[in-house]
Amino acid sequence: MAYRCTVRNFTYHFDDLKTLLAKATPLRSGDQLAGVAAQTAEERVAAQMALADLPLTTFLNEAVIPYETDEITRLILDTHDADAFAPIKSLTVGELRNYLLADEVDAQTLTRLQPGLTPEMVAAVSKLMRNQDLITVSAKCEVITRFRDTIGLKGRFSTRLQPNHPTDDFRGVAASIVDGLFYGSGDAVIGINPATDHVRTVVRLVDMMDQIRQRFEIPTQTCVLSHITTTLQAIEQGAPVDLMFQSIGGTEAVNSSFGINTALLREGFEATRALKRGTVGQNVMYFETGQGSALSANAHHGVDQQTCEVRAYAVARLFEPLLVNTVVGFIGPEYLYNGKQIIRAGLEDHCCGKLLGLPMGVDICYTNHAEADQDDMDTLLTLLGTAGVTFIMGIPGADDVMLHYQSTSFHDALYLRDLCRLRPAPEFEAWLLRMELMNADGKLMPVKNTHRLLQAAGL
Amino acid sequence: MSHLPDQPDPWAFLQSHTSARIARGRTGHSLPTRALLDFQLDHARARDAVYSELERDALLAQLQTVQLPVLPLHSRAADRQQYLQRPDLGRKLNEQSLLHLSGLEDLTGVDLSIVIVDGLSATAINRHAGTVVSRLAEEVRALGWSLAPLCLVEQGRVAIGDEIAHALQAETVVVLIGERPGLTSPDSMGAYLTFHPQPGLTDESRNCISNIRPEGFPYEAAVQKLLYLLTEMKTRRLSGVLLKDEFDDNLLTP
Structure with missing residues (x-):
């Protein structure tokens, strides 16, 4: 018509x-x-x-x-x-x-x-x-999800601790995890993008992160962001998988280019739920999206990139995810040219995701060939704080040394918490207090060099 | 107050395990000034690399040892702004460059075309292309291979090499191109190889060597790997995902 x-x-x-x-x-x-x-x-x-x-x-x-x-x-x-x-x-x-x-x-x-x-x-x-x-x-909007902690409550805001390393070196990953925990990060998930999508790597990383989590009794979940088929294999091999991750798009054709469809997602969802690893809830899926993915796979059918993006949320909501985030500026300036376009897209994705009932986080980010810088990220971060964003990424110094893009740092999350009076997920907040990492006013405490977190993973 | 409240992190010793920016300390919830400026400097270098231009005279001087004509070419992307927003235009030659290629005489099939492209970091090309091209030409000539004229392309993307090498009737092409600058690697050069290059091919037809620079994949290792891949391509008459890369990078590092 x-x-x-x-x-x-x-x-x-x-x-x-x-x-x-x-x-x-x-x-x-x-x-x-x-x-x-x-x-x-x-x-x-x-x-x-x-x-x-x-x-x-x-x-x-x-x-x-x-x-x-x-x-x-x-x-x-x-x-x-x-x-x-x-x-x-x-x-x-x-x-x-x-x-x-x-x-x-x-x-x-x-x-x-x-x-x-x-x-x-x-x-x-x-x-x-x-x-x-x-x-x-x-x-x-209020969207609340649960696994080992409660995410999305009013007045609270969470972070994904993203400890990526160029070669998946265990000590390198553990060093970034410890850094993040000292800065109060990780209540949404401790989630690593593996440098290689091999099942052996995934099993070892999942094992390693689960050991750290158990040793320090951290009320959070861990995730290796590998392809769903790889994670399914890891589950078959008995790996302690908390969350099933997958990138998704808003057309059947883009999802085919990712090697997935809703039946495969259903399989991943059921396999992960069957492990019953959640303590306060069983939201087990973690999805990532981002405007432009359909066009980049030549799978957009002439539909604009923002409408394609919101269609991906229909896929996400089918599986009651714990976390969904839009990796807003990762794809490059041919999709979102500058800070203005990235800021607008981040706010759109967050709002549309929330309206459709998703626990929406935003990877507030850019690449070096985009007309954007850390000032633009500060602006979007502050706006998303006022918009009630569910979570953002926490990356040492905002510099991802594996994926080669800039996102938000542990410091950035502390800034938003201070400025907007936002607290971490309640279970995680109690842990931070117990570990003497944060005081009752929500301020970080000075760390002694005898702190037991420094004994993590053989460091 | 006698000093600024800049709190160092007692876990700074963990920095030996990762290049990630851990244990940078804090003042309040914020980064201390020094760490802030370190980051800004790295980003500034990456930004400058994106907007850098080929230093044609210096490159020509370095490439003299190769003793091949050098053809200056340009994509359909008029400038950097357009280049960044329209990757499709960066994959095609402009009219003038097409005329230039079609005006070449005495083209007979050659074994290899080397195409040098600014990509997202002309800085990478300015620093590394001269050495790598000289050494590669030396090695393939020792194998008795014939070479097409060198091409130096402005505002180009990887796929432009296919169009060029096809016009030059080359059996294989190596595209050397500036990669997207990382925060600590503004000068990484990539190499993309294709057997039977022709317009319209996609990434699955190509093989790639990434991060060529002294601090990454060093020159001589890159040249040896290029030779390995080129020889495999010519022997097996294919490239891309079908060409299994069994080259052991570790053999090259001391």
């Missing part, structure tokens, strides 16, 4: 829903690279005006990628909850923005609404929002 909008006697035409969504998207390089972006600033606003007048029911009748050819479209439409949708079924996209921002719409209302929202509805409304709207709406 075609859409149109007339601005001062000129009528803009949009051939179909995906074109309308793409043209309405705030400027970013990836949509320009794909050739789907608005040609002018006026065309973009015209598309936003047409989108604002679109009834939400349109999204239940017109798919951006055909139902017959894409399992994610089928998933989205087959699992849509008409009862949850009922309160907003007569609204347009523009009216949905007003609704989400209204004072009387609170966390409980938004939680009830989740199964009635499709990714495309959420992507559409986010395209009409300014950064402050994205922050306001995500700050209302």
Whole structure:
């Protein structure tokens, strides 16, 4: 179906829903690279005006990628909850923005609404929002998940301790873990990206991290971010796997390029749940996403990169994940050119993920060929703190020496905790107090060189 | 207060285990000034590398020993801004360069084309390409191989080498290109090799050697590995994922 909008006697035409969504998207390089972006600033606003007048029911009748050819479209439409949708079924996209921002719409209302929202509805409304709207709406949402600690409570904020090493050297990894723990990091997960995706490496890293966790009785979970098939093999070999990780995208074709589909994810989910390793809950999945992945795999079907991203959240929410994070600036300037585009995308992904009920974290990051620097990361970090971000990455000095990009540091997380008065997950906070790493005011304590953490892993 | 509250970390001895920026200390919740500026310096170097340009005269002087014509070429990306946002344009030659190649006479098939590309760090090329190209040319000539004119490409991506080598009727191509600068490695050079190069090939048709620089994969080791891969390609008449890399990098390090 075609859409149109007339601005001062000129009528803009949009051939179909995906074109309308793409043209309405705030400027970013990836949509320009794909050739789907608005040609002018006026065309973009015209598309936003047409989108604002679109009834939400349109999204239940017109798919951006055909139902017959894409399992994610089928998933989205087959699992849509008409009862949850009922309160907003007569609204347009523009009216949905007003609704989400209204004072009387609170966390409980938004939680009830989740199964009635499709990714495309959420992507559409986010395209009409300014950064402050994205922050306001995500700050209302509350998404709580549990494994060995409780993540996502109001007034709290967590970190993934990311102790990557260029050759997966055990002592190198352990040194970064100890550094992070001294800085109060790791309540979301201690999660390492392995340099090589070999099952033997994965088993050894999982074992090593589990030993550290048990030895110091740390109420957190560990994860090696290998391909799901590798982690499944590790489970078969008896490795103590807490969380199943996988990168996911928003089209069946991009997931094929990752070597996955929802059936394989289901297999990973069930295998990990069966281990029953959680103590306070059984959210066992950890997903990563990021705008641009579908385009980079030439698997976007002409759909803009932000809509593709939000469709990935439909896959994620199927498996009640403990953690989801968007690796927002990792993919490079051909998808998000500069600090402005990265900041906007980070806020969009966080807000859209929260609206769909996900425990959304953000890898606030950039590569050296992007027009961005640590100041831009500070800005996004601060905004996400006010938006109630579930977790961020903690990397020594913000410099990942294996993946070669810059993210956020342990210091950055302390800054946000101080500034926004945010505390770690309660179980982890109690551990930090018990280990005399933090005091009751949430301040780090000076560490003595006799501290028992320094005996970790044979260091 | 007699001194600034800069608290060193008592676990600094762990730094011997990793190049990660651990135990940098803190003042309040923040990085101490010195650690902050160290980071800024590394980032500044990486940024400068992204915007660096090929030092053509210096490179030509270094490449004189190879005794081959050098063709200056340019991709369709007009400048760095466009290059960064449109990788597709960096993979294709501009009109003038295409004319230049099609105007070459007496092309008969050659064994190897060496294509030198600025990529994301011309600094890497300025520092390392001269030595590696000279040594590689020396070695392949000792094997009796013929070489196409050298090509020096501005605003290029890896795949541009396929188009060039195809036009030069080369059986194999080595693309030397500046890699995306890391925070502590602004000058890593990559080498991409293809058998039967032609436009439209993708990464699975290529073999790669990464991080060529004295502090990473040293020159002579890189040259020996290039020779190994090129010889394997010519023997087995294929490249990329189908060419199993059984070269033992460890044999080269003392």
